[in-house]
Amino acid sequence: MSKKLVLIDGNSIAYRAFFALPLLNNDKGIHTNAVYGFTMMLMRILEHEKPTHMLVAFDAGKTTFRHSTFSEYKGGRQKTPPELSEQFAFVRELLDAYNIKRYELEKYEADDIIGTLSIQAEKEGFEVKVISGDKDLTQLATDKVTVDITKKGITDVDSYTPAFIEEKYGIPAERIIDMKGLMGDTSDNIPGVPGVGEKTALKLLKEFGTLESLLENTDKVSGKKLKEKLEEFKEQAILSKQLATILTEAPIEVSLPDTQYEGYDEKKVIELFKELGFNSLLDKMDIVESEEDHVLEEIDFxxxxxxxxxxxxxxxxxxxxxxxxxxxxxxxxxxxxxxxxxxxxxxxxxxxxxxxxxxxxxxxxxxxxxxxxxxxxxxxxxxxxxxxxxxxxxxxxxxxxxxxxxxxxxxxxxxxxxxxxxxxxxxxxxxxxxxxxxxxxxxxxxxxxxxxxxxxxxxxxxxxxxxxxxxxxxxxxxxxxxxxxxxxxxxxITVDVPRLQMMGKEITEKLTTLEKQIYELAGEEFNINSPKQLGVILFEKLSLPVVKKTKTGYSTSADILEKLASKHPIIEYILDYRQLGKLQSTYIEGLLKVVHNDTSKVHTIYNQVLTQTGRLSSTDPNLQNIPIRLEEGRKIRQAFVPSHSDWVIFAADYSQIELRVLAHIANDDNLIDAFRHDLDIHTKTAMDVFHVKAEEVTSNMRRQAKAVNFGIVYGISDYGLSQNLDITRKEAGKFIERYLESFPGVKDYMEEIVQDAKQKGYVSTLLQRRRYIPEITARNFNVRSFAERTAMNTPIQGSAADIIKKAMIEMAKRLENEKLQAKLLLQVHDELIFEAPRDEIEKLEKIVPEVMEHAVELQVPLKVDYSYGPTWYDAK
Missing domain, CATH: 3.30.420.10 (Ribonuclease H-like superfamily/Ribonuclease H)
Incomplete structure (x- = not known):
């Protein structure tokens, strides 16, 4: 039987998966996108490669033997985002559940482990497949070793064989390190020769064969400037080649027999998938768990x-x-x-x-x-x-x-x-x-x-x-x-079905108009909903700059299109077309399907026992997530009407409740003072962070302050804030630092709540709701860091959830005591939606804010905004 060894670059693939997929969370709030992507790749490998042997190599630490030669090696790399770091423990747990050997070696990189094992396996007649996102490993390609390099995603790969490398670069695989010596590698901070890029490096190697041969014959190089550069940076080029060369004789303590793969541990995989919330992957496995054999006692009923x-x-x-x-x-x-x-x-x-x-x-x-x-x-x-x-x-x-x-x-x-x-x-x-x-x-x-x-x-x-x-x-x-x-x-809640149908008709007409405008700008008709066809139009016919490629062609995801919005008017139309299409299918058609035949109402189901923070959610239909960014999305609320023609919809919502709870729990004088004086909290934050007067606060300063205010509540990291504000992680880190200097009570709260959680194993809300955080004492730094952010955030989110629940109970009592006909219909995040006769509105305007603002007494006033109208849309 032929033997096949699959070697995976663990760090590289985890990074690829993290940045290829949106941030995902399980029900405990732990980020899972890197683990999910890694799992998908693993399942694909097992299905297609059918390996007899497997190993996943990891980098053991930041310092390697290469640093003794060049201390700035990999010096330009940014710190790993905590949202990714916390997932490595689960990646390792995943590999253990799959019974796949994993290995790391102090002072050496994953590349060196892979290089050493690939050489050994080739000598022993194995077929070897190396999988990484790092092109450095292509130097390992031989007739027996194929190197799969992931492109932008994790399943889209190029298979580097000696023939493929020869065709792509025009040089043999073993000369990849010579190319790196000349052009360097910014991702690893390998300097190379300044001014020499890939094109020049390949031209020189095709002419001279090796880096050493080139450097011995610089007098034969055409171009005075290039010749001078090669002579000046000769030592640097040799050092760069040395840094780029993967070690194939690393002192590893793992042998080929150790990598034998005999299948995964079904029970462990199921448990881990359940913990991570990978329900779709559980379904793919088609596993029916058998209950333990247990003889039930007879009962007489x-x-x-x-x-x-x-x-x-x-x-x-x-x-x-x-x-x-x-x-x-x-x-x-x-x-x-x-x-x-x-x-x-x-x-x-x-x-x-x-x-x-x-x-x-x-x-x-x-x-x-x-x-x-x-x-x-x-x-x-x-x-x-x-x-x-x-x-x-x-x-x-x-x-x-x-x-x-x-x-x-x-x-x-x-x-x-x-x-x-x-x-x-x-x-x-x-x-x-x-x-x-x-x-x-x-x-x-x-x-x-x-x-x-x-x-x-x-x-x-x-x-x-x-x-x-x-x-x-x-x-x-x-x-x-x-x-x-x-x-x-x-x-x-009653749905005006004819109005909803009319909206559907209007959206259909707008979609038709947009379709014509897109075809006109494209110069031809095509399937707008086909990413492949759209990619051809945008990047080949209209020659827009390519941002990202996928396995099937060009990426046309929303974030990519938004980056191209200023490049061509067709982009805006396509984005509108997509949003309207989603509104039509998910919200217009989706809502019409769940209107009850007998009542002409939708009867959403509230999940009371789902979230760890105590927040309510809704399903069948989800009325908490109707999109309101687009005017057409907001207008969907026009279809929600009172059950009587002479009644109105009354909406009341808490203003910045989580920030008010933070001010109370953190006992921060600055925040408390701002809320007591009814200041605009985002302007106040901008004033403190940027050290400017109120009139000097720009809209961008306020926007950034708002992102930090709400980000702090959710335990945001510098990476998360940098993504939200489209700034560098360094800028985001400084921003958070300045915020905590401005609000020392918040900083103290964050430190104290973490210590409290470590002692008790849980955190509590104002009304004693608990969230257990066993990971707070985890040995793994990254898992522990995530748990610490959870400890900071839960008392705030959970207390806000408790407050609105208390308000709902008090409102029900008050409506009954006042003998009002008004009814509470919906709870949407921090908002309560009622229907009421018009002649009760004056009373509601008094009692709803009164009850909601005094549901729980805090150090700062709770504030409620309210409005009413003939539809939910008009009540905003």
Whole structure:
């Protein structure tokens, strides 16, 4: 059997992946784009190359043996962005899960490890494939060694063989180092000969063969200036060649047998993919996890056909089973109840037709323990049944106790607490397209087991919540909020379907007009949505400068087009065409699909137990992310109207709530003073950072100050800020430094919260919501650094989320006490959207800001802006 060794330049590929993909985060907020790109490349290699042996080499540190020869080697390189650094630990974990050998050697580079192993493998008859983003490694190409160099992305590669190198450069592979000696390499700070570029270097090598031969015969070089340069920088050229030469006899302690690849550890890969949130990659693996063999204890339960008082007592645990994700439009599969009298399964029809069940469900005094009470309330409400008296929700309790845990169903949270007599929903219902409801007997037993598990969990969770001093957060905030969210979901918001359809028609017309304008400027018709065809038009026919190439041609991504906007009027039209196209498909057509036939409303689902900061999100449809940058995007809000023709939409939102929370938590005198005097905080920041008077603050200064203000809240790094402001990392770093000098309280807070997190293992919001950060004591510097930024940010974001949740609860009480008809319809980030009769507006203008501004008392005033109008659009 032929042997094939794949050698991967770990640092280079991770860098390529990081810069090729947008910043991605998992549910814990850890950046994952480099690991994701690395994984994609790894999966592709395993599929296409089918290696028998593999090794990934890493650089061991900044100092190598080359620095003793030339101390400025790699001196110009920027510091690795922390968003990338923190991912290297996961890349190594990934390789361990895949059982791929990884290796690094002090004082040597990954290139030297690869060079040494490639020579050894070639001698032993291996076929060798080297994969890197660094063209230096092309010097290793031989008849047995192929070097794949990634281009702009990670899957788009050029395969460097001796023949390819000869064709591309006109010199043999072994002369690549001579070329580097002459032209140098700015990325590695190899000087070369000043003024000699690739073209000149190749011309000289074709004529003289080697660098040494050239330097011995400089008198034969044509061109006086070039001849002088070669003679003056002779030693530098020789040094540069030496620096560029990959060592093929490094003292490595890894041998070829150590690199044997025998397949990955399925369990470890699954666990890591889950931790990183790589759901699409899990689906590609097509893995169905088998549950541990566990014999379930027999249970004796009653299959209820006639409801009676014995079944429906107070202090019951109830399961309302809705299988599908969107419970607004799904049938209830069955109901299970557990109480002091026994275990019961009730078929849906028996419960929903029973007046006794309806009375019991609606009676507030009948206390009920549930799992996902919001879902249960809404599902029953669609059957015209009110569910009151929900006093304990195990899903919410588990979320408060540890928001980092992703519990998929009752079985997973139960097993985490040692309760084993239950199967997962996946085991009972199946997965994906095969998911279906089993026969009633199996369903009944499964639901009863779920109810028994909840019954046991309640006692465990109550004790833990009290121990953590989080019982009030549970009872006074999250539990009442679940009821309010259920009311909002059930109520929905009315959509003016004809208006939405008209907008779709208008956008279609604009798209047609834009299409004609683009064709006219292009001089021909083509498929605008085809990046390949568009690339040909822009970069070949119109000769625009090429910014980036991909495997399939030219990159025409939005960021590339924006850079070219000033080069040709066609670019602006194409950008508008794309944005309008997305509005049409995602928001116009997408919203029309989810308008409920019976209500003419959309009933979004609020995720109460998803984010680690406590923020709410929404799905089916996501009404928190309707784009409002384009006027056409903002106009989509015109389609959201009150449910009565003589009512209006009233919108109120917190002004700069996170910065106000920061001022309070950090106890920073400068920030507190600015908010108490109602100053423009971004202008104030610009004044302090740039040391200028208010009237001297330019719009650009304010823009930069705004980016830092909000960036600080999110624990931004110099790299992140440099990307936001399109400035250098050095400038961004100085900016952050000046900010922290201007606001010393913020600086102290950042240092103290990190120390606090290291001692406790978690951080808390103002209302005692916790976020556990075990990585804060990690040995790996980069993982620890990310955890520190998370510790700084979470109390701010989480407290802001708690405040608006408290405001929602207080508003619901106030509307009821004032006997107003106004209804809370939506929560969008820091904004609350109501509908109300016109004659209640005067009252709302008074009570909404009053309630929201006093939901929680801070050292600085909370400020609420409000407006109203016939549509959501007009209320802004």
């Amino acid at each position: 009653t299959f209820v056909e006639d409801l009676n008082q014995e079944v429906l007592t107070t202090d019951s645990t109830i399961i309302i089973e809705v299988m599908e994700g969107n419970y607004h439009q799904s049938d209830i599969q069955g109901i299970a109840i557990v109480n002091k009298n026994g275990y019961y399964f009730i078929p849906t029809e028996v419960a929903t037709r029973s007046s006794l069940f309806k009375e019991w469900a609606a009676d507030e005094s009948n206390r009920k323990t549930v799992y996902d009470g919001k879902r249960s309330i809404v599902a029953l409400r669609w059957k015209d049944i009110d569910l009151n008296g929900v006093d304990f929700d195990c899903l919410i309790a588990s979320y408060i106790l540890d928001p980092s845990q992703t519990f998929e169903d009752i079985a997973t949270i139960a097993k985490a607490k040692g309760i084993m007599d239950i199967q997962t929903d996946e085991a009972v219902y199946g997965k994906g397209a095969k998911r279906c409801c089993p026969e009633e007997k199996i369903l009944a037993e499964h639901l009863v087991r779920k109810a028994i598990a909840l019954h046991k969990l309640k006692e465990i969770y109550e004790e833990e919540l009290k121990e953590n001093e989080q019982y009030e957060l549970f009872t006074d905030l999250e539990m009442p909020l679940a009821r309010i969210l259920a009311d909002m979901e059930s109520e929905g």
